[in-house]
Amino acid sequence: MNVTAASSSVSPASVGRWRTARPWLGTLVRLGLAAVWLAAGSTKVGDLAASGRAVNAYDVMPYDLAKAIGAALPFVELALGVLLVVGLATRLAAGVSAALLVVFVAGITQAWARGLQIDCGCFGSGGQLAAGQSPTYGLEILRDVGFLALAGFLLIWPLTRLSIDSWLEKT
Amino acid sequence: MSSRAGQKQAARMVRDQIARERRRSRTLWASVAAVAVLVVAGLIGWGVVASQDSGEFTAPAGAVEDGTGIKVGSGPVQIDIYEDFICPACGQFEQQTGAAIDQLVADGKAAVVYHPLAFLDRYSTTDYSTRASAASGAAAEGGKFREYAKALFAQQPAEGSAGLSDDKLIEIGRSVGLGDAFAQAVRDGKYKPWTAHVTDAASEDGVNGTPTVRVGGKDVQPTTEAIQAAVG
Structure with missing residues (x-):
């Protein structure tokens, strides 16, 4: 295999720049995803009953299970946010983030497909929409796909600057 | 290759091996800690709601039998x-x-x-x-x-x-x-x-x-x- 020929389309200079910039870009991505989780968790944590109702509005599980998930979810979101802020087990946190986001997208998609009139409850509120309000499923899914891209970046390149992970790597 | 150079190389390989092992166990412990944080967080939420569910209420006069209205x-x-x-x-x-x-x-x-x-x-x-x-x-x-x-x-x-x-x-x-x-x-x-x-x-x-x-x-x-x- 001729390695030089294979990589000749990318100039060595740009590879070098990418190598220097990537860990810092990764830090931005990590903090960005952390901000998403912290915002999502903190808007829900004040009213866990409402969070359970928002889960129940998707109409995919018994109410008691929806209540339990609705109660646990805001705390898990906050915990993910904290893990990402400090950069501990970033790949794992990114993996859990991606899994959660896929579940959210699936939930919104089925609500859309079944014609439910609900608010996704992604950042607080949730439940059925008032008369005259229309759902914004497309936008909600697009937004979640954007967040998935952040998680994907960290799954591929979990080592970022200013993180516990990279500090552990060095010691 | 002289035998001394060979020994040096072998020693370096062992050191690298040990360093790799150490890194792997650190990664493992970091993952265990992270999973623990997530699980505990979920249980906290669940516990808070479970403790709020006392189920004891006094329905006012005029309420239907199951007290829901x-x-x-x-x-x-x-x-x-x-x-x-x-x-x-x-x-x-x-x-x-x-x-x-x-x-x-x-x-x-x-x-x-x-x-x-x-x-x-x-x-x-x-x-x-x-x-x-x-x-x-x-x-x-x-x-x-x-x-x-x-x-x-x-x-x-x-x-x-x-x-x-x-x-x-x-x-x-x-x-x-x-x-x-x-x-x-x-x-x-x-x-x-x-x-x-x-x-x-x-x-x-x-x-x-x-x-x-x-x-x-x-x-x-x-x-x-x-x-x-x-x-x-």
Whole structure:
């Protein structure tokens, strides 16, 4: 295999720049995803009953299970946010983030497909929409796909600057 | 290759091996710690809700048997109305259909079960939805649920505000003829557990928004025409 020929389309200079910039870009991505989780968790944590109702509005599980998930979810979101802020087990946190986001997208998609009139409850509120309000499923899914891209970046390149992970790597 | 160089290389390989092992076990422990954080966080949320679910409540007079609402009238058809006292659409619903529904009750055509739930506590800074609903329970105990509910909707506070104070809730009660027992019940929050029960039961019955109207157990548009047509 001729390695030089294979990589000749990318100039060595740009590879070098990418190598220097990537860990810092990764830090931005990590903090960005952390901000998403912290915002999502903190808007829900004040009213866990409402969070359970928002889960129940998707109409995919018994109410008691929806209540339990609705109660646990805001705390898990906050915990993910904290893990990402400090950069501990970033790949794992990114993996859990991606899994959660896929579940959210699936939930919104089925609500859309079944014609439910609900608010996704992604950042607080949730439940059925008032008369005259229309759902914004497309936008909600697009937004979640954007967040998935952040998680994907960290799954591929979990080592970022200013993180516990990279500090552990060095010691 | 001299034997000394070979020894050096072997030593370096062992060192690298040890370093790799150490890194791997660090990664493992970091992952274990992270998983523990996530699991504990989930359990905290679950525990908080489980501890709030006491299930003990006192239903006011006039409540239906399972305590999920206040029954008005005795007609053959049952109308269920789920409302939150701070929900603007519920205020409009009361204005537009309240008189027609009272007429259905007066004519003996329908009985109405009002479910004054608290979905929107986050939409006021003082949990107005719960306080107003609990106060309406106290009004039911005093035999004036409907009068009181109408008066509350007539003075409905805006979403995002502090809502009406307890003093104001009591003052409105006095204006419809409720007395000291009512005032005391409002101050003590006597019917707040009942409000939680009403809210929970409504969610369990698939009510996700307010106002929700059901005639004979079936969802109906919250308009005078639709309700009258469904009652027949």
